[in-house]
Amino acid sequence: MSQSVTITSVTANTPVDIYYCDSFSASCVFVSTVSVFPYEFDVPSPYDEMDFVIKIIDTQGCNVGDTVFITPTPTSSVTPTVTQTPTGTPTTTPTQTTTPTTTPTQTGTPTMTPTNTATPTQTPVVAIHYVGQNTFTTSDNVCNDTMTILPYYTYLSEANTIPVIGATVYQTFANGVLYNPLIGGGKFYKMSFGSYNYWVQIGVDGQILSFGICVNSVTPTPTITSTVTPTNTQTPTNTQTPTNTETPTQTPTNTQTLTNTPTPSVTIGLTPTATSSNTPTPTNTQTPTPTLTNTQTPTNTQTPTNTQTPTLTVTPTSGGTPFNPTTVTVCGRIITNTNSSLTVLNDGTPIPYAANITDWNNHLTNGTPCYTYWEFNPTESYRGCLYNQTALNDLPPTGWRGLTSADVDYFYACGPYKPKENQYAANTGNWDLTYWTDRSNAGETGLNFQGYGLPIWSTFSGGTIQWTYDGRDELQGFSPAGVSPSYSSVIGSGLGYISWGDFNQDTEKYPMYARFIKL
Numbered sequence: 001m002s003q004s005v006t007i008t009s010v011t012a013n014t015p016v017d018i019y020y021c022d023s024f025s026a027s028c029v030f031v032s033t034v035s036v037f038p039y040e041f042d043v044p045s046p047y048d049e050m051d052f053v054i055k056i057i058d059t060q061g062c063n064v065g066d067t068v069f070i071t072p073t074p075t076s077s078v079t080p081t082v083t084q085t086p087t088g089t090p091t092t093t094p095t096q097t098t099t100p101t102t103t104p105t106q107t108g109t110p111t112m113t114p115t116n117t118a119t120p121t122q123t124p125v126v127a128i129h130y131v132g133q134n135t136f137t138t139s140d141n142v143c144n145d146t147m148t149i150l151p152y153y154t155y156l157s158e159a160n161t162i163p164v165i166g167a168t169v170y171q172t173f174a175n176g177v178l179y180n181p182l183i184g185g186g187k188f189y190k191m192s193f194g195s196y197n198y199w200v201q202i203g204v205d206g207q208i209l210s211f212g213i214c215v216n217s218v219t220p221t222p223t224i225t226s227t228v229t230p231t232n233t234q235t236p237t238n239t240q241t242p243t244n245t246e247t248p249t250q251t252p253t254n255t256q257t258l259t260n261t262p263t264p265s266v267t268i269g270l271t272p273t274a275t276s277s278n279t280p281t282p283t284n285t286q287t288p289t290p291t292l293t294n295t296q297t298p299t300n301t302q303t304p305t306n307t308q309t310p311t312l313t314v315t316p317t318s319g320g321t322p323f324n325p326t327t328v329t330v331c332g333r334i335i336t337n338t339n340s341s342l343t344v345l346n347d348g349t350p351i352p353y354a355a356n357i358t359d360w361n362n363h364l365t366n367g368t369p370c371y372t373y374w375e376f377n378p379t380e381s382y383r384g385c386l387y388n389q390t391a392l393n394d395l396p397p398t399g400w401r402g403l404t405s406a407d408v409d410y411f412y413a414c415g416p417y418k419p420k421e422n423q424y425a426a427n428t429g430n431w432d433l434t435y436w437t438d439r440s441n442a443g444e445t446g447l448n449f450q451g452y453g454l455p456i457w458s459t460f461s462g463g464t465i466q467w468t469y470d471g472r473d474e475l476q477g478f479s480p481a482g483v484s485p486s487y488s489s490v491i492g493s494g495l496g497y498i499s500w501g502d503f504n505q506d507t508e509k510y511p512m513y514a515r516f517i518k519l
Contacts, residue, residue: 003048005068006040011485012058019055020047021065022172022180028055043068046174051458061419063494064504069459126153126173127160132190134377142199143214145190152191153178161194163211169202181206185432185470190214204434323397325516328446330424331414333407334518337448339384342514343371345394351387361463363388364509372511374453375467383430383452386511392479400516402479405486405502407517412500417441420497425449432471436493449474449491449498457509465511475503477512488512 010016015035020043021028031041043052048070055065129152132145154160155178158167169191170178184202186209191200197214325336343351354360354372363370369391374380387395396402415421420438425431427443429450453470457463473492482488486502488510 002042002044003052003068003070004040004042005054006038007034007054007056008038010037010056010058012056012062012064013060014058016056016058019057021053021055022047022050046172046177046179049174050172057495061495061497061499062501063492063499064501066505067456067458125156125176126178127156127193128153129169130192135184135375136188136199139188139199139201139210139212142188142190143197147190147192147197152182159193159208163191163193163198163200163208165208165210167208168206169200169208170206204432327518328448330445330447331411333410335447336516337446339452340387340395340514340516341381341385342395342397343385345369345391346397347394351391357463357465360388360465360511363390364463369394374455374470383450384513386455387477387514388511389477389481389508392477392512392514393481395514396479396516399519401519403476403489403515403517404478404480405482405489408489408500408502419499421491421500422498423447424491424500425451425493425498430471431493435472436496436498438497440497442498449500451491451493452513454490454492455511457507457511463509475507475510475512477507477514479514481508 005020007018015033017033018031018039018041019028020031029047032039051067051069053065053067055063057063130147131150131152132142132147134145136142136145151173153170153173154167158164169182169184170180171182172179182202183204184206185204186201188199188201191198198211199214200211201209203209323342326338327334328337329335343353345351352359352363352368352370354363354370354376356376360370360372367390369388371385371387371391373386374383392402411424412418412421415423417423417440420440422438422440422442423444424447425436425442426448427439429448431451433439451471452474454468454473454475456466456468458466469492472494473490476489476491478486478488482502484506485504487505488503488507489500490503491498491500
């Protein structure tokens with residue numbers, strides 16, 4: 001069954017190309033080039049069985065996407081219907097004729113025949129592997145990670161009870177087919193294979209690059225047992241015409257429930273430090289000068305010199321915390337060229353740290369500010385902090401302001417290479433160069449966007465975060481909050497070159513990076 005999608009209007013340079021993609025935009029299908037709206041089309045299976053993304057690209061290369069969240073449809077139960085077989089009642093009809101004829105009627109004896117209906121047993125074609133909470137850049141600490149019930153999959157023909165180098169790990173299983181290879185980027189995961197846990201290195205195309213067993217890691221794995229259920233159906237028939245009645249068989253549906261497991265993390269706080277140096281340097285210099293004359297009267301001359309050099313150092317602050325950003329001037333505007341690492345608001349209030357998805361969702365529910373790091377991992381702090389919108393609204397220090405949609409339009413208009421905006425990205429940096437193929441004028445402005453990823457908050461299982469597009473995109477929040485349809489901005493390499501535009505989704509619940517512009 002397909003999912004109908006209607007695009008009522010777009011604000012873009014028409015005509016636009018329309019695509020539908022999986023939830024990670026890893027597999028996109030072209031729909032049509034459209035100039036007139038509203039426009040309606042269908043998203044077929046298997047894309048409509050999970051969250052999917054509608055992507056629109058206009059004639060200037062502006063690339064926007066919108067995630068369509070699919071609510072799981074509950075499986076209806078089959079209620080058996082008892083079918084009553086009508087029994088014919090013989091009626092004697094006297095017929096007066098000149099020549100009465102007696103016609104004998106043969107009545108068949110009904111036979112009760114039990115029917116054994118076997119429930120077909122489905123032969124499994126995939127293996128399920130549960131994964132840990134985090135990803136790692138080396139295999140050293142992978143085995144200490146906490147396991148979840150989040151499943152990944154492999155085909156049985158490639159890998160089953162032990163990892164196999166070259167086997168592909170997938171994220172989605174639907175109708176007996178695996179979709180969405182895990183884009184591992186060479187990172188390490190903790191995964192269950194058979195009764196043991198392993199550290200597994202996964203490449204950019206989802207293939208297993210290397211692995212090793214975690215010692216003493218027996219993992220209880222849920223086992224799905226297929227049961228043959230015979231159904232005995234008795235069909236008594238008291239009529240000349242035997243009737244076979246089909247009895248529907250109830251098939252149990254196994255429903256898998258995902259559980260969000262809080263990940264304990266170390267809370268890192270920043271201690272405000274005030275820097276003030278007032279250094280008096282007194283110098284007392286006595287210069288005795290003996291003067292010899294041809295008399296017996298010596299003359300002693302004393303010359304005192306008092307020199308005082310005061311030094312006063314003034315450091316701009318954000319609520320008492322030193323704020324010493326590095327900046328560049330782009331098109332006449334002074335802008336920070338690294339993502340913010342501030343952990344206090346501009347009035348000095350500390351911003352709470354969200355160590356896991358439970359903390360993050362609690363702050364969203366309470367409407368309180370918070371920040372975290374990529375994948376809730378403090379070792380990723382070099383990327384900068386990721387803030388919720390409540391924190392971004394009051395984050396810019398005195399004398400600075402946050403990015404806005406108008407800034408994105410301004411930098412695009414003043415760029416000499418549009419629609420290409422390679423000059424705003426770092427030259428290489430964290431970017432995956434397999435997607436950034438046209439790198440002309442890369443890094444010219446020193447603005448230094450790195451491609452540090454696009455975290456997507458989803459309603460799935462009460463609220464989860466998908467850590468996507470590391471090395472391909474970077475999500476920059478607006479401060480104050482943006483308004484529909486420009487809630488935030490994303491800079492990315494999806495067209496083969498760097499483009500920077502509004503991210504037309506309500507990102508109030510998304511973790512976002514921050515840059516500042518000097519007032």
